[in-house]
Amino acid sequence: MTTDSGRARYESLLKRIEDRLGESVEDKKSARFELPVVDVMWEGQKTFLRNFSEFPKILRRDPDKVLQYLSKEFAVPAEKIGDKAMFIGRRAPDDFTRLFQIYVKDYLECPTCGSPDTKTNRENRISFLICEACGAKSTLKGKYA
Numbered sequence: 520m521t522t523d524s525g526r527a528r529y530e531s532l533l534k535r536i537e538d539r540l541g542e543s544v545e546d547k548k549s550a551r552f553e554l555p556v557v558d559v560m561w562e563g564q565k566t567f568l569r570n571f572s573e574f575p576k577i578l579r580r581d582p583d584k585v586l587q588y589l590s591k592e593f594a595v596p597a598e599k600i601g602d603k604a605m606f607i608g609r610r611a612p613d614d615f616t617r618l619f620q621i622y623v624k625d626y627l628e629c630p631t632c633g634s635p636d637t638k639t640n641r642e643n644r645i646s647f648l649i650c651e652a653c654g655a656k657s658t659l660k661g662k663y664a
């Protein structure tokens with residue numbers, strides 16, 4: 520009896536620790552920006568980013584702008600085909616991941632508070648980043664906005 524209740528107590532303690540660890544992991548996740556995993560397929564000398572449409576959606580940016588960014592960074596022609604994007608030449612999934620990470624830094628993150636909850640605004644041919652979290656307005660770091 521004593522061992523049983525001791526064990527139960529131990530287990531509930533473990534459960535509590537696990538819950539707490541789970542929470543802190545969850546906190547970090549929501550604070551950081553989570554990009555979808557890139558889904559790449561090759562066909563001859565073409566690369567298809569099969570889940571392209573997920574990125575502009577989560578980035579909350581114009582799909583054409585995002586495609587233009589990738590196309591210019593890769594320096595190859597690109598085309599949107601439904602939810603997919605097609606690029607000339609073979610690109611590794613890591614190439615896309617790296618570019619999207621830079622995109623988040625240069626086109627999304629508020630330089631003042633680091634929040635990715637921003638929108639862009641164009642005034643007199645200059646693009647600004649307006650933060651929905653802290654209200655800061657800054658010039659956009661990225662070149663292709």
Ligand SMILES: [Zn+2]
Pocket residue numbers: 629630631632633634650651652653654655
């Ligand atoms: Zn901010």
